[in-house]
Amino acid sequence: MAETETDFQRELGAHGLIDPMETHARREHPSAKEYIRIFVILVVFTSIEVSIWYVRQQMGGWYLPVLFPLMVAKFSLVVLWFMHLRFDDRRFSRFFLMGLAGAVTLYFIVLLTFRTFLR
Amino acid sequence: MVDAAITKKHDEHETTTGLPHTKLAMWLFLSSECLLFGALITTYVLYRNASIKGPYPNEIFDIAYTSVSSFVLLTSSLTMVLSVNAAQLRDWPRMRLWLLTTAMLGMTFVGGQVYEFTSFYREGLAITTNLFGTTFYTLTGFHGVHVTVGILMLLSLVAMSFADRLGDEPAFAVEMVGLYWHFVDIVWIVIFTVVYLIPTSGPHK
Secondary structure, three states, rough: HHHHHHHHHHHHHHOOOOOOOOOOOOOOOOOOOHHHHHHHHHHHHHHHHHHHHOOOHHHHHHHHHHHHHHHHHHHHHHHHHHHOOEEEEEHHHHHHHHHHHHHEEEHHHHHHHHHHHOO | OHHHHHHHHHOOOOOOOOOOHHHHHHHHHHHHHHHHHHHHHHHHHHHOOOOOOOOOOOHHHHHHHHHHHHHHHHHHHHHHHHHHHHHHOOOHHHHHHHHHHHHHHHHHHHHHHHHHHHHHHHHHOOOOOOOHHHHHHHHHHHHHHHHHHHHHHHHHHHHHHHOOOOOHHHHHHHHHHHHHHHHHHHHHHHHHHHHHOOOOOOOOO
């Protein structure tokens, strides 16, 4: 079925009817097994986050540099796999990134303005 | 083949973008939600160390308890995506099972939040006690309301699937609710780190 759709889309692309990369789903969504694999990674990352909270005093300045990448990784895994942005049309990603980047930029400027990072 | 292609293109791409506008609107909505939660999280960060009287975060947060809540919400994301997967495979009984499991996990999370709020209140932290209380309850309260709305959407999906009222593409409807649910999960991923795991000034345990 997927192969038929690919051929179909290729045919449309060959006649200039669509951009082959601008289809609703760029790739097939993952299987249940892959979702479970992603979930295990998320659980491991969360466990690391919680574990390092208990040893944050000993970690000193390393605590936040370890914590933030874990948060970003978890966020990205959910968005890319569970929300299918990795597999769906790129325009959906652009829509979401527009708001996300706007929010991060805007509020980072607000925090800088109030010198939050210097306190 | 080309004629068929044109016919199919005409049928499938009724929208000007060639994409389902419902899904596009959902992503736009989630994009705007980033701004909403961004404002609430920023306000919390801005005032996190500004309270002039307690209770302070380090005095009342129970990280072990909140971690369990986080695992519950994380698990609900898995069950949600499994229900989308079942819907795409047109396995309706499994889809309903995972939807109900997701709703149950969501209810567990909200119940946990209500318990947490109650215990914080008993320890002297009301919404008007200090800046920490105001920003904390507003942020996590808004998130809790979003989870509650998500639960209602999940239960509606189950009821509509039993009544056979999910339209021609039930998987699409489940996927849309799934996007909302996962968004609620990613917001919690940020809240859990920024609010609970980042130490604040004030008396430490």
